[in-house]
Amino acid sequence: MTAPHNLPVVSRETAVSVVTPVIPLNFVYPGLSLAQILSIVRAYRKLSLLILLAVLSLTALVMTLWPRTYTAMVTLMVNYEVNDPLNGKELPVGQVGSYISTQVELMQTPEVLLAVVDRLRLTEDKDYARGYRGDSGTLREWVAKKISKNLAIYQGQLGSQLIYVTYSANKPAEAAQVANTVAEVYKEQDYMRSTGPPGERAKRYAEQLSELKVKVDQAQKQVTAFHQRNNLIDEGNKTNVDVVLLATLEGRLLEAQNARRTAEARASGDQSVNDQVLASPLIQSLKTQLATQGARLAQLNTAYTPQHPDILELQSEMDATRHSLAVALQSYSANASAELSVAQRLEQNLRQAVAEQRAKVLAMGQLHDDAAKYLLELESAQAVYKRALEGYDQIMFASAGHYTNVSFVSRATPPVKATKPKILTGILLGSIAAGALGLGIPLTYELFNRRVRCRDDLERHHGIPVLAEFGALTMRTTA
Template sequence: MSFSQLLSILVARIRILAWVFFLTVITTTVISFMLPKTYTATTSLVINSKGADPVTGFMLPPASMAGYMATQVDIIQSRNVALKVVDKLGVVNSPIARSQFEKSTKGEGNITDWYADQFLQNLDVKPSRESSVIEISYQGADPKFSAMLANAFAEAYINTNLQLKIEPAKQAALWFDQEIKGLRQNVELSQERLSAYQKEHGIASSDDRLDIETARLNELSNQLVMAQAQTYDSNSRHSQLKRGVESEAPEVLANPLIQGLKSQLAQADAKLTDLSQHLGQNHPQYQAAQEEVNNLRHLIASETAKTSSSVGQSARVSQQKEAEVRTSLAAQKEHVLKFKSQRDEMAVLLREAESAQRIYDNALQRFGQTNMESKSVQTDVSVLNPAVPPLKHSSPKIFINILLSIILGALLAVGIAIVAEVLDRRVRTAEDLMQMLDLPVLADINQSVKKPGNLAGSIGQFFKKVKFNKRDISKYQLLAK
């Protein structure tokens, strides 16, 4: 169908077009004025998706804005939030609400769930594309009720958001409370083992006994070195005394008593020699001098023997002392090694006690944090703009409805005109003759030649208004031949 055919059909069916168009527009306008008015109240919320934790002070990782906002929208539209709204409004206690519920459901089901579903049907939640703002809109017949519902959903969402935040903290605090009892027992048991070990071995946790014992070991080592040197020196002198003449030994020569006795002996010998020149051997003075010399020599020999014996005794004492020091050194080494082993075992017990204490302290700290979080009233949602009763209704939108009815009426009128033409096909143009009868069109006579008047004038007008189709004339001539 060409545009000229469509235009001719529309001109021919102008009455149908007018009736359908005006009927559609008038019907839409009347219905728009008759529809009940609804009011939409909107509450704006700000979502803080990142920042510092109000309890611990730790910086929270930034959340994915798209996924986070979508999650918050789903939470607002959840049944959990709607049930909180129903409970807040006290719908269950309202006789009017109960009668409406029984009338709609015939008493079947739960009134709370039914009203939660009804509220969700009129709820609209829109997150902002480039910000952290969420708009909660509720549509109802009463502007005050719509504003109240929008604010109620915002408040219920904030409470739900806080509940979702503190419920895990409550569970964690309960778990920490149970675990802390076992950790406290571990700390007490490790401390008891450490104290019992220290008491058994006489070790204080902060004493310097190991340093004292080590210093004593070093002192015994030095004493052993000195005793060994003294023993070597004593043995050397004793051996030298045995190999040589005792009177020429250094100890004998260094003995002042022996040297004094030797001086007296020299004097006595000189006296005896002088007496021997004047007196005989039987003379009492000679015999007295002789006896004095013999006594001095006996004393010198006795003192020399004593000195020699003292050198040997000193060597034996040095050896004995060296043996005692060596024994004490070995015992001290064993004692130090044993003490080090005890300190190592105590260090293990001390580390176990410190580890148990550290774990207990960390658990106690986390318990304190989670306990505070479970009692927190801080939330990351704030009301930016609370809903107020709207002054103008949001629907029906009469101007938009009329504009749409004009467009729809025009399309519907054209469609009905075409359907009517299809059901009752008429010849409107030359193209219709060619398509329907398959006949060539020689000329198209304008309607203005049908006007009555002078025949000559009419003929003249006819030839002026006739539009000849040269292509069809040539076809007709060929057919005539």
């Protein structure tokens, strides 16, 4: 019996012995094993490679044709330490975060975006006006909303004072221009918010200053008219002179009263006054001379008779001395009466002068009190005017100053590289998709169209024990 001609020849080296499975086939999971997957991939390797190349090519084409998007960034610093140019008050620490958040929201308001649209004339740009149908407000509002979709504004981390403004566009110059314009418009509006209220207050202050100036002028005129009407030149010095004169007159009146009392004492023959008179040099000289003459007369009387010429001569001298003493005492009495009359008249005149000067001082004091009222009104009006003028200067400084809380840290420049699409990310995702499709499509197809490609296909899916596994066999024919 001859062997068939087309049967493969199995050599002893390629034969594999039968190995009994360790786990019974009934407990084996029915899914694909690694050997099955590798056998499927090996069988469809050309298709998988073709799918991989096709997906990668499509990814490269999409990355090439995808519109480029450029993003420009502006960095602003908001100084919140002195945010009130009128009062210079510092912002409380607890409100710093909310203050910066408020500024971020203000930059995205229609007030800022509409100003950007008007300044850049974006309503005349076909790219921005494209798609407008007129059912969503005006064209300006529609373009502003379109800008807001590509605009991103956010605060720096950890309570930073920096605010970042980014804008994305298809052109680098356009992205930088819009970002810079948004920041500039916000800075200008922030400046207007800071100086606008002081400007309005400055106008009201100017009107009030005019009224206060009129009141000051009226008060000054009243003071001047009162001085002229009452002949007041320098009320302070004049009052001092009158008071000093009154004090002088009162002192002289006191002296006159003392002189009058002394004169009265002389005229009445007061013993104390007589003692003063007797103690005068003239009276003492005459009394001494009279005593000397009396002593000499006593000596002569012991030596001579009363009719002796020396005694008569001495008696004649004593009579002359007594006469001189009497004349001196009589002259003193006459002088005392005259001094009393003079002292009384002087006292009366000084008393009248003191009364007149006192009345003058009192009248002048009343005038000064009235003048002080006018001066008080003038000083009050001047003080109010001065305070208002200081406040006006401060408000004018705040309204006319060029201080702003917002400053540019860096302006946007036309970006060199596009932010979208991200080439490396696209290629990576395309490669993952290519690999997934290159493996997934053959595996999916194989699941619905199963074939026996390896030992596990028989054992796991058909439950057929494999006695031996052969490698690739070469076909040979016999003659």
